[in-house]
Amino acid sequence: MVINIEYTTTRYIRTSKLGNEHVYFRKKTIVTLRCDKCGLIFKRDKGSIAPDRLTNRYYHVCSNCDAKRFAQEKGVESRKIWDMPVSSLKKLGEL
Numbered sequence: 514m515v516i517n518i519e520y521t522t523t524r525y526i527r528t529s530k531l532g533n534e535h536v537y538f539r540k541k542t543i544v545t546l547r548c549d550k551c552g553l554i555f556k557r558d559k560g561s562i563a564p565d566r567l568t569n570r571y572y573h574v575c576s577n578c579d580a581k582r583f584a585q586e587k588g589v590e591s592r593k594i595w596d597m598p599v600s601s602l603k604k605l606g607e608l
């Protein structure tokens with residue numbers, strides 16, 4: 514789950530071939546996310562996330578959790594819903 518997008522500026526100094534020091538800045542966009550498995554809040558560079566995945570239509574999993582196992586669990590949940598008979602009296606939350 515995307516919580517926040519923030520920007521950080523980093524200051525760098527490079528030395529030119531004549532020995533002069535030049536200061537330059539680089540902006541970085543950092544996305545704050547909440548793990549959809551364990552609820553941990555973690556940060557990630559925007560550059561390392563595919564642009565399509567920056568919405569809450571996708572799940573986000575932290576580095577401590579197993580993303581593939583999480584995806585399998587979601588598949589099982591979906592399959593339970595698809596396999597339900599239309600006449601079932603169960604609510605979706607009870608599965």
Ligand SMILES: [Zn+2]
Nearest residue numbers: 548551575578
């Ligand atoms: Zn997690």
